[in-house]
Amino acid sequence: MVCPILLAVGFAILLVSESTGLAALRIVAVGVLLAGAIGGGVRAGLASEPPALFNALAARFTHTLARVTILVLLLPTALSLLLALIGALLRTDYAQISAFWMMLGAVIALTLLAVLAAALTLAGRALRVAEKIL
């Protein structure tokens, strides 16, 4: 019971800290929240019969959610990069930017996009292999 209580207390302190502007309380809240989370995880882990919730979460998390998460969460980044690229290409009259920075920006954006593309391809391949195996 201690750990859920710690989590609730941490949450309450955090709310107080944010609503009153007492920023000093935030670190206390974070400490209590972490103690609750770590304590809860450790207690559940050391139990001979771990809580079903933890087991289910761990299993889902490791085998499916992990891979889906990474793909879904990649989208905003990919979008930002794409926008950056378009921005770099379209901008012609912005006085502060030298041609050098424009070019460098485009090169870096392209490199990062290539890394992402490679990463996505590999992740896709990994997913297919994993699906076959599991």
Add this chain to the structure above:
Amino acid sequence: MNPAREILFNIDPVSAVAIYILMTLPVALLAYGLARRVRRWRMGAPENRFERMGARLWYLLRMTVLHGRIVRQRNLYGGLMHACLFGGFVTLLAGTTIVMIEADVAVPLFGWSFLRGDFYIGFKLALNAAGLLLLAGIAMALYRRIVMKPATQESSPDDVLILVWLAVLVVQGYVLQALRLSLTHDPWAAWSFVSYPLALALRSIAPEVLSQMHQFTWWSHALVAFGLIGYAAYSKLVHPFTAMANVLLRRLKPRGALDAIENLDTAEVIGASKLEHFSWAQLMSVDACMHCGRCLEFCPTFNTGKALRPRDLILSLAGYQADQGGVFSGVLGEGANAGRFKNGRGADRQLIGGVVSKQEIWDCTTCGACMEQCPVHIEHVPMIVSLRRNLVTEQNSFPPEVQPIFNSLERLGNPYQSVPMERAAWTKKMATPVAEMKDVAANGETVDYLFFVGCVGSFVSRNQKITIALARILQAAGLKFAILGKEESCNGDPARRLGHEFLAQQLAMKTIERMNHYNIKKVVTSCAHCFNAIKNEYPQLGGNYEVIHHSQLIEELIASKKISLGEGAALKNGKVTYHDPCYLGRYNQVYDEPRGVLGRLKGAEVVEMPRNRAQSFCCGGGGGQAFMKEQGAQRINVTRVKEAIATGAEVIATSCAFCMGMFEDGVGASDAAKKPRVLDLAELVAEALQEPADVKRS
């Protein structure tokens, strides 16, 4: 204007609270995954691994921060790759922690903001560089897995996933920073040298859009990071925890010493037939394996296509541990992580036979190449011997050819079914007599050294020549030495490595009793196995001596001019290559003295085999293999002999009784047009000895 940044820029208060609440989920999952493992480890047998904590911590620091065992000359690519990953990741982690300290501790509690000015500029520079370092490491790792594909590495989806995950995290970090810089127009933004050009490119986009993109990316970056934290305990990413724990709590006893079983007569179980029979530290060590495959690189069984692959053995144990309520580090699958399922799956399997096959257990030569290579100090040999101990003692199960060896050791004190009376027969071939300890003691005299001849040197005619050569050298140097003669028996090494702990201790105790009776202080041996056993294992049973290997003693004698060398016939026209015996080199770090001896021989051109010193390749004779039938088409000794022949050497020099037999056999089986001679260091030296008049050639 003082360079600084607004922390939680563009983040609304609800998000700022929500992020802390959300953080608890991955942290709890990480704690849960780690605690599940710890629970399993605690089921192991007790073992003290907490002594000398200061030295342990210092070593851990060297191995992690300085990458002691990770970056090695022969593994430069992998080592540098890991250094990039480690350096980049740790710097970025430190950066996030610094931001947290600034925002949540320093400013709110003390009103002190340190993340500004020059420090802030340096901070930005360092983090931008760290991201590139991490990306370089990721690219190297992907290239190695997808293009280079070394034989020792098998890739699983988990490996690729982790790398992609890290790459995404870094790219998101850059993009997030670029989005912020494109909104804030900080004059010092160019110090963020990777994000800045991106920020410039983004500036043509409407600020409202940029602001939304920033918020999106901030959330996705946070969630990707949380995902990684939560996933860590269930993947190879757990290794910063498990590997560091294993390095910190590694075994500090001499590597050449297997632990003796105390109270053999009353012990409930001998060896390991269940995971619980291993010590807690051994159970922890199997969870520290990160599948790197370095243990395969110089493993003689892996390199000759045998069943035993040390990595797969460890992963099989780790998988079994996971089946019994622990957690496995990675995606489980066949093909990748094949070791995990090689012998089936499920918690109900028997450890021996169901998880690790008997063939794997008996394949091992106990050469220690796996342990030498393993960057996280996993010790395979003690676990394999534990399994053998159980097979031999509890299940009476061992290869049939081992039975006569055990019988002979038990009845006659040697593995060759020779009568003990014949032990000193070789002395008859000596021109100058060799004294036996019983006579020396009867005369009330003492000796400088007890020459522990060993069974091979006493009974095998080829090795008797080495024994005679060494005795001649000792005589030429004017040393007072004696042998135990028929009072000598096997030192116990083969029995111990074959898993017969009762017999091993019985033999060792007998020898210790004799040596202590004669008040022996110094022992010289010409066999690496006798050397290792007496030096490292006898202290466990009350035998404490200064033990010196003949290569060390000969080097000392030449250096102190107690003997001088002329021309040796064997080396007149040829090159010589030296084979490092595992029990001399890897287990006892004697590498330089034998080479020193060879270097002092006139006309000797010493050439190294590609695999030498700590990365030497076993001759195939250790761990009792000299007495067993080798499985599989490829033979270990023939493989090593081929390597020696490829150097163009005309002489293969060694300094171990078992190596000699394995090499003679390997050269015999080789189809090389010009076969090299196999000689012990003592023979080469004795041949070149300029003897005083009273020591005649035998």
